[in-house]
Amino acid sequence: MVEFALVLPILLMLLLGVIQFGIAFNNYLAVTDAVRAGARQGAVARYLPPSDRCPSVVSRVRESADNLTQSDLNVTCASTFVPGEDVTVSASYPYEIDILGMVVKSGNLTSTTTERVE
Numbered sequence: 001m002v003e004f005a006l007v008l009p010i011l012l013m014l015l016l017g018v019i020q021f022g023i024a025f026n027n028y029l030a031v032t033d034a035v036r037a038g039a040r041q042g043a044v045a046r047y048l049p050p051s052d053r054c055p056s057v058v059s060r061v062r063e064s065a066d067n068l069t070q071s072d073l074n075v076t077c078a079s080t081f082v083p084g085e086d087v088t089v090s091a092s093y094p095y096e097i098d099i100l101g102m103v104v105k106s107g108n109l110t111s112t113t114t115e116r117v118e
Contacts, residue, residue, distance in 0.1 A: 016099050024095045024109070027068060032111040034065035035075075035091045039113040042079055042087035046117065053081050061091055068093055081117055088114045 038061035045053045054077040061075045072094055079087035089112070096106040 013099055017097070017104070020097045020099060020104075024097060027093055027095060028109045028111070030065050030068055031073075031091050031093050031109050032113075034061045034068075035089050035111045035113045037061065037064040038075070038077070038089040038091075039087060039115040042077060042081070042089060043115040043118050045081060045087075046083065050081065053077075053079075057087070057089055061089065065091070065093075079117065083117050085117050086114050087117055088112060 038057045041060040042053065042057040045056055048056055057077040058075045062070055062073065065073055073091060074093075075089070075091045077087070077089050079085065081087065090110065091112075092108045092110040094106070095109050097104045
């Protein structure tokens with residue numbers, strides 16, 4: 001019992017760290033997938049009026065990342081939307097690994113995808 005009482009706090013901190021890391025990794029995968037979906041939207045957005053192309057890309061990224069807090073998700077779109085040119089979509093989302101009230105690591109999860117406009 002004494003050994004278990006000594007080891008239990010360490011095991012709990014390790015378990016909480018794994019859970020927090022899993023949440024951060026899940027958010028990273030959501031950001032990466034959303035940016036890919038947005039870049040694909042930009043690659044085929046020739047049929048839209050020029051003023052609606054970047055907003056449609058940003059909208060697609062936000063729709064694809066619906067499990068994230070939308071106010072914290074920063075999305076950028078850069079392209080001339082000329083066929084054969086590139087469309088680059090980037091997004092960032094803050095993360096924080098918090099174990100028992102102590103912030104162990106924090107920063108931004110970022111992802112960028114470039115596709116050629118069709």
